[in-house]
Amino acid sequence: SMAWLFLSTTWKSSPTFRTPTWSLPGVRKVGEDFHVVLRKSQAIEAALPRPDRVPTAPADVAEPVVIPKPKAIRATKLPLRIGADSNGANRFLGEIARMAVYSRALSAEEIGQLARKEDGKPEALRGCVAALDLARRDGGVFRNAASPELPAKIVGDVTVADDVGGLPGKALRLDGKGYLEIAHDKALDCLDGVTLTAWIRPRALPPSGARIIDKSPAGVAAGYNLDTYPGHSLRMITRDPWVGFDAKLPEGQWTHVAATVDGDTGHTALYVNGKLVKEAQH
Numbered sequence: 001s002m003a004w005l006f007l008s009t010t011w012k013s014s015p016t017f018r019t020p021t022w023s024l025p026g027v028r029k030v031g032e033d034f035h036v037v038l039r040k041s042q043a044i045e046a047a048l049p050r051p052d053r054v055p056t057a058p059a060d061v062a063e064p065v066v067i068p069k070p071k072a073i074r075a076t077k078l079p080l081r082i083g084a085d086s087n088g089a090n091r092f093l094g095e096i097a098r099m100a101v102y103s104r105a106l107s108a109e110e111i112g113q114l115a116r117k118e119d120g121k122p123e124a125l126r127g128c129v130a131a132l133d134l135a136r137r138d139g140g141v142f143r144n145a146a147s148p149e150l151p152a153k154i155v156g157d158v159t160v161a162d163d164v165g166g167l168p169g170k171a172l173r174l175d176g177k178g179y180l181e182i183a184h185d186k187a188l189d190c191l192d193g194v195t196l197t198a199w200i201r202p203r204a205l206p207p208s209g210a211r212i213i214d215k216s217p218a219g220v221a222a223g224y225n226l227d228t229y230p231g232h233s234l235r236m237i238t239r240d241p242w243v244g245f246d247a248k249l250p251e252g253q254w255t256h257v258a259a260t261v262d263g264d265t266g267h268t269a270l271y272v273n274g275k276l277v278k279e280a281q282h
Contacts, residue, residue, distance in 0.1 A: 020046040072266035073238045075189040076223035080130060080215045082152065082172070083179035087218045090227065091179060092210040094202040094251075095164050097171035098122050099213060100146070101130040101188065102195035105260035105267070108276055114197050115256040115274030120169045121145075122197065129187050132180070134160045134170035142180065147187060152180040165201055167254050188215065190263070196226040196236070197258035202251050207231045212257065226259050234270055234277075236261065243268045245278040 020034075023045040027036045036044060082099055083092040098114070100122035106114075114122055123131035128146040136143035137160070141151040156178025164171045172180070182188065196213045209229025216223040216237060225237040228249060235244040236259035247270075249255055258271040270278040 018048045018051065020048050022046050071191050071263050072261055072268075073189070073191050073194055073224060073263050074222040075186075075191060076215060076217060077184045078215055078217060078223060079184050080182040080188050080213070081179055081211065082132070082181075082213060083158075083174045083211060084155075085211045085214050085218050085225075085227075086216065088155070088179070089218070090209060090211045091176050092174050092200070092202065092212060093176055093204045094200065095161065095171040095173050096212065097134075097164075097167055097169060097199040097201075097254075099130075099132055099172075099198040100125075100128055100195075101190070101213065102127040102197075103129050103187070103190040103192065104195065105193040105262045105269075106195040106197075106258075108269075108271075111195075111197070111258045111260070111271045112274040114258065115271070117167055117254075127195075129190070130182055132172065134172060144182065147185075150182050150185055150187070152182050155179050155181050165252075165254055167199060167201075171199075171201070190224065192263040193261060194224050194238070194263070195258065195260045196224060197256070198226075199254050199256050200249070201254045202228070202249065205232050205249060205251060209233075209235070224261070226257070234259070234272060236268055236270060238268070239266075243270060243278060243280040245270050245272075247272050247277065 027034050078086050104127040110125055113119055123146040130144055131146040132152055133143040133145040140154045144150045144152055158178040159173045161171050161173050198212055200212060205228050207230050209227045211227045213226045216225040221237055221240045227235050229235045232249040233244050234247040234257055235242055238261050256273050260269045268280045269276055
């Protein structure tokens with residue numbers, strides 16, 4: 001059996017027409033096309049002579065498709081929670097003080113500054129978008145010292161204590177009956193980078209872990225989440241694989257914990273008491 005093959009020319013934009021050389025005889029030029037008859041299973045190839053110069057690009061040339069590398073942090077519309085996950089579970093039992101969220105990856109020096117017991121104003125560092133002012137309670141909300149327009153709502157029952165266990169200032173006391181929640185806002189997406197930091201004094205750390213700061217769907221690697229899974233460890237999640245460290249977090253005493261993520265490179269760093277304990281590159 002035989003079939004006609006019609007080959008359209010595509011060299012109109014060349015400065016001079018170039019005649020192709022065919023691997024089989026019998027090719028005829030008809031208008032702007034080339035016609036040839038092929039038998040079943042036959043193939044034909046054409047070669048063009050090398051031009052003296054690269055032809056000028058046509059006016060309608062397509063722009064190259066550039067697919068940017070996805071950010072290490074994906075936005076969620078969930079509220080930011082302190083002391084519980086997005087389902088209200090995995091609650092933290094104990095005290096949390098000087099909790100803060102920054103929309104950038106803080107330096108090791110800045111983390112060291114926050115880990116000093118006498119430094120009580122995390123909102124003073126650039127990029128802070130959430131920091132609790134536990135001295136300013138208005139009914140069912142605490143003032144957000146970094147973003148007053150984004151207060152922290154009390155869900156359930158929580159209390160505030162002063163100068164707990166040698167840490168100056170006020171601390172949020174969580175007994176499993178409540179947690180805090182800051183409504184979603186684009187300022188909390190932190191897509192370019194994020195730092196989560198807090199002083200924690202856990203009363204109990206179950207194997208399933210306890211949420212410190214959470215803006216992730218439960219069971220999904222998105223947003224950001226700092227917790228103690230598994231058990232007495234420190235874990236940061238923005239995307240898979242998550243980064244963890246067997247921190248052996250003590251119960252009944254204060255520990256400063258922090259995690260930073262660069263939104264572009266995915267570089268993640270975990271800190272305990274101001275010291276870098278784990279780095280990972282996504």
